[in-house]
Amino acid sequence: MTPIPRSALVLGLAGLLPFLWGALTLFSEAAAGAGMQAFGPRFVGPYVLLSYGTVILSFMSGVLWGFATRAEGRVASTGYALSVLPALWAFFFVGGGPVSAAIYLIAGFVGLLGLDWLFWTQGLAPRWWMSLRIGLTVVVVACLSMVVI
Secondary structure, three states, X not given: OOOOOHHHHHHHHHOOHHHHXXXXXXXXXXXHHHXXXXXXXXXXXXXXXXXXXXXXXXXXXXXXXXXXXXXXXXXXXXXXXXXXXXXXXXXXXXXXXXXHHHHHHHHHHHHHHHHHHHHHHOOOOOOOHXXXXXXXXXXXXXXXXXXXX
């Protein structure tokens, strides 16, 4: 695998901040209170974790769609079909209470990692893609797991 480009790494890590913030506010009353006062209730605890997780899972469908454009024929058709699965998963399954929503998001991100791997093995994703995605997914799943605990 090749090194992750600096800009992709920095932006990927920056994308973890709402997940890390949400997990922190679950366990720190001071952080939760400061977040409530500064940003409002949507930006603390499970609310930020679940809403941001849903947005990012849907965003990743667009990333996979972009990878599918690099293919042709049957591989492209399959890639397009598979690329919409994370967004559809988020739309149909993430809802209800916070625990079930977090569990479905965790399953969605683990499934997304499988799709990342498939696109990567087909040469549609950059060579460094899995190096980035594995680390990001581990942090996202760990943060979302805090809702379930």
